[in-house]
Amino acid sequence: MSETLLSPGQLEAALRAIGEERYHNRHPFHRALHDGRLSRTQVQAWALNRYYYQARIPAKDATLLARLPTAELRREWRRRIEDHDGDAPGTGGVARWLRLTDGLGLERDYVESLDGLLPGTRFAVDAYVHFVGERSILEAIASSLTELFSPTIISERVSGMLRNYDFITQDTLAYFTPRLTQAPRDSDFALAYVKTHACTIPQQQAVLAALRFKCGVLWSMLDALDYAYVEPGLIPPGAFRPV
Numbered sequence: 001m002s003e004t005l006l007s008p009g010q011l012e013a014a015l016r017a018i019g020e021e022r023y024h025n026r027h028p029f030h031r032a033l034h035d036g037r038l039s040r041t042q043v044q045a046w047a048l049n050r051y052y053y054q055a056r057i058p059a060k061d062a063t064l065l066a067r068l069p070t071a072e073l074r075r076e077w078r079r080r081i082e083d084h085d086g087d088a089p090g091t092g093g094v095a096r097w098l099r100l101t102d103g104l105g106l107e108r109d110y111v112e113s114l115d116g117l118l119p120g121t122r123f124a125v126d127a128y129v130h131f132v133g134e135r136s137i138l139e140a141i142a143s144s145l146t147e148l149f150s151p152t153i154i155s156e157r158v159s160g161m162l163r164n165y166d167f168i169t170q171d172t173l174a175y176f177t178p179r180l181t182q183a184p185r186d187s188d189f190a191l192a193y194v195k196t197h198a199c200t201i202p203q204q205q206a207v208l209a210a211l212r213f214k215c216g217v218l219w220s221m222l223d224a225l226d227y228a229y230v231e232p233g234l235i236p237p238g239a240f241r242p243v
């Protein structure tokens with residue numbers, strides 16, 4: 001870990017290096033998902049579990065919003081909640097994610113009940129929400145910086161899944177299209193904030209640790225899916241079972 005103060009450019013480079021090393025695009029489950037090596041039920045398990053992440057993101061952002069000290073910051077952050085929750089029933093990212101689970105043939109009530117969730121998904125997502133509630137505002141904002149890397153994985157995922165699965169259509173994956181513009185806008189803001197406000201060595205180290213933590217959240221969600229639905233295929237009691 002660096003013991004010297006980094007310039008803003010060096011800090012950005014260190015953040016990007018964490019993504020290179022640890023972002024979930026490197027996980028074998030993601031590779032298998034994009035490359036068409038999963039069955040329809042394995043893709044259903046992925047979408048069902050990712051629903052919990054999507055559903056908790058607006059709560060995570062609301063937790064942070066309540067702690068932000070200025071109207072300027074709150075205005076910026078509140079847009080994220082609008083992106084996910086929409087401004088009317090059936091709009092926004094969470095509703096679009098449900099169109100993905102619909103397209104995969106999952107019952108909406110079942111998805112929304114969270115009954116089929118893997119315990120590992122629940123723990124990872126809850127840990128993210130708690131982190132954002134408990135840590136400094138700087139760390140909370142830094143933990144969103146995985147979004148610097150999401151447009152690349154989303155593009156790979158959409159093209160790979162459309163190419164490789166006959167049960168996937170453009171419409172099923174419509175969730176991802178707005179993310180390609182929302183994620184860069186959000187991560188540009190978060191990155192500028194972090195580069196301006198992480199001015200001491202401890203702050204910079206905390207910011208880097210926050211991004212490592214968040215990469216671990218995303219990674220462990222895929223570990224849980226892999227273990228339950230690929231190898232060794234041990235589905236925890238009560239979790240979604242392919243029929």
Ligand SMILES: O=C(O)c1cc(C(=O)O)c2c(n1)C(=O)C(=O)c1cc(C(=O)O)[nH]c1-2
Pocket residue numbers: 057093143144145146147149150153154179218
């Ligand atoms: O599809 C993906 O791989 C992916 C990754 C991430 C991410 O890196 O955290 C997010 C999303 N998608 C996403 O759709 C999303 O709304 C989102 C919000 C956040 C966040 O931390 O606030 N990350 C992500």
